[in-house]
Amino acid sequence: xxxxxxxxxxxVPQAVTRLLVDKALACRYDTIPADIRELTRQCxxxxxxxxxxxxxxxxFRFVLEEALxxxxxxxxxxxxxRHRISAQQAALVNGAAAHALDYDD
Numbered sequence: 001x002x003x004x005x006x007x008x009x010x011x012v013p014q015a016v017t018r019l020l021v022d023k024a025l026a027c028r029y030d031t032i033p034a035d036i037r038e039l040t041r042q043c044x045x046x047x048x049x050x051x052x053x054x055x056x057x058x059x060f061r062f063v064l065e066e067a068l069x070x071x072x073x074x075x076x077x078x079x080x081x082r083h084r085i086s087a088q089q090a091a092l093v094n095g096a097a098a099h100a101l102d103y104d105d
Contacts, residue, residue, distance in 0.1 A: 047098050052080040054100035063096045 029037070054060050064078060067089035076090035077083070079097065084090075 046103070048079065050101050050103045051094060051098045054097040055080050057097070057100040059100050060093070060097045063093050067093050 032040075064081070064083065067078075067085050068083065070089065072086035072089060074084035074086075076085065076087045078085060078090055078093050085093065
């Protein structure tokens with residue numbers, strides 16, 4: 001028999017999410033070492049650059065067109081375009097673009 005306590009599938013993700021939120025809220029900019037701040041800045045800039053560079057990639061156009069066809073509330077931007085789509089669709093489209101050129105760190 002397992003010694004792991006039984007948990008409801010709904011409680012585990014909520015507990016993990018709560019833990020991550022609590023850790024993020026406790027984090028203060030001035031307590032992060034300078035080298036980590038610089039690496040984070042470089043990674044963010046790299047992600048934005050490859051996302052913008054992927055605008056002509058077929059996967060980006062396909063996912064964006066599908067999101068536009070589905071419609072929805074204009075809540076979030078598609079990087080490098082004038083399109084605003086739902087937050088979930090924007091996460092998918094921007095994420096697809098960020099990975100389209102496969103320049104992941």
